Amino acid sequence: LDTPGHQDFSEDTYRTLMAADSAVMVIDGAKGVEAQTRKLFKVCARRHIPIFTFINKMDREARDSFELVDEIEHELGIPCCPVNWPIGSGKGFKGVYDRKSEKVLIFHDTQKGTKEGEIEEISLNDDSLRSYVTEDEEELLREELELLDGASAEFDQEEVSCGRLSPVFFGSALTNFGVETFLQHFLRMTNSPLPRMSDAGLIDPMENDFSAFVFKIQANMNKNHRDRVAFMRIVSGHFDANMEVYHVQGRKKARLSQPQQMMADDRHVVSEAWAGDIIGVFDPGIYSIGDTVCMPGQNFRFGGIPTFAPEHFARVRQMDTMKRKQFTKGIEEIAQEGAIQVFQEFHTGMEEIIVGVVGVLQLDVLRFRLESEYKVDIRMESLPYEVIRWIENPLEVDVENLEGTTDMKKVKDMRGNPLLLFEHEWSVGMTLDRNKGLKLTEFGGWESED
Template sequence: FSEDTYRTLMAADSAVMVIDASKGVEAQTRKLFKVCVMRRIPIFTFINKLDRDALDTFELLDDIEKELGIATCPVNWPIGSGKGFKGVFDRNTKKVLIFSDTEKGTREGVTSELPLDSAEVLQRIGEEEVKRLRDEIELLDGASDPLDRERVKKGQLTPVFFGSALTNFGVETFLKYFLDMTTTPLPRMSDAGLIEPAGHEFSAFVFKIQANMNKAHRDRIAFMRICSGRFDADEEVKHIQAGRVMRLSQPQQLMASDRHVVDEAFAGDIIGVFDPGIFSIGDTVCSV
């Protein structure tokens, strides 16, 4: 698993670090974190499983900073944990996001966005929880690092979010911020020099090969990360390592078990192409 994740990180421009709220930073997290540091890519932290008994929130932040040596900035803050997990406080909008029951993620939940001092918040989370939240936010505002996007971009600061993937609490909120804060496709270093994503010439590299993804028949898919230019379906490209020109037919994009053929793809996109056994990890293709 770690080797597969390592290869995927080599194709990524940003990384999401998922932390178990009941365990903190684990050994495997440390290993993969080093890869992110080596590549100097932004790291976004999602502290998961708040619907279960969790460690103290400040302890979790301290654990990340001490174990990984990266500053943290909570973008939101959890309201309760375990069965008492009600939602999060958004430090940017100063609003409380209260989540409805999703029946363990089996149905889409509803997020109520309310001012902290509203009567509805007091009614739904209780006076004691509101007081605790105010105290924690006051402490957080005085002690935590400010959200500096330049430091995030350099991998020096990680924005932190809280939620539960199982119940789908806080996931959509995290993804919205992630899309807003993450970088555009980054340049890539090659033997020929720096490859800019805005370049007109198509180039891509193979970072993963997976067999038997389709239960209907045996197949072998080579996953490519496009570094520059535009790729059009059935376009002829040069396979650098093999020294030959070939046609990449039926390029696909995959999400879990779903896949669909794409007509075009651009820098930063991931495509899967049928591999008859000619590709290896690290192979590159480019415009003819």
């Protein structure tokens, strides 16, 4: 499962991580640990899944390798065990040394990832190594390896499996160097599909019947057919395309039609799949992110997928009132994908809405998709709100007559749940003080995995 690295799309990455049993953390050799890496690492740590680190772009000028490993350990709080170690960086990048096999893998520049390229393995004590590495480079490598042996954490498979130790690899994805080696180690070190908690207890991937949950929805993947695909992670059992399943949230039996798997732009129909697989199925508009499907006669739910609270808000209006139907459909479908959150002021309709997003770039994506996929032009006005709180006990308080601050705005989400928008964090506390018994929460409409 490949996810965006840009911080404005971190929520999409977050949801995808909920479907994964292990994660590969790709670190830029020049930049080190970035803000979105810290945010998403917490998700992995919370689920205790194995985390593999690949320090990328070693064919460009990179920071000191010890400095990078030290930063990962201190910034993210996880011990690291380098499985291989780089020889130089940028134009001086010669390859990596595999600490287990005690061999040097020589770097040859390939055609920018279009092929695997040749990899030469040479023993550190082999005289032919001097054809590729200078005496000074070899001496520096030996010094660094000696330091590594004394300072880095020792490899422990059990610690890796519990997410308490991260194996570290160096390479260059663009030139395809070190990727194959990494994948071979990854397959040896990673888990088979893990059990997952439901409200009926732990669901074992091997012993239980078929079950799955929806972690992503994407509309208009094929513009010619206006298709909508629900991506499911199979948690347990065996899936057969002809089988009947039970959609728990929809409370009815269904068939998962047009099951398919994808690799980049290629997609192919599958007739069967097993625990750990990801399948995309045709969605006629009945599935939502977090939904559970299982066998008829069973009824349980996997933990919901939490969401980040929006940090940017904008008022969105349709330009052409004759296209209200297309505008409403586009907004609702994009919201169901989890890309945006939609709010309405009380006593208003869908002709004017407030959109909340985690990253401001998602607003540009919203405008582009409405124009290109739904043929709707919009006017967008940025709003000053930065803090959002759902009203946890709307039946116990008078929502219409809440006494708030001057920067507070009352709105409701697509499910009718009331919430408050604020320009300043301190306004939340002041509003709570002025309305005794009022309870506010950062999340609404989503069950936490905890």
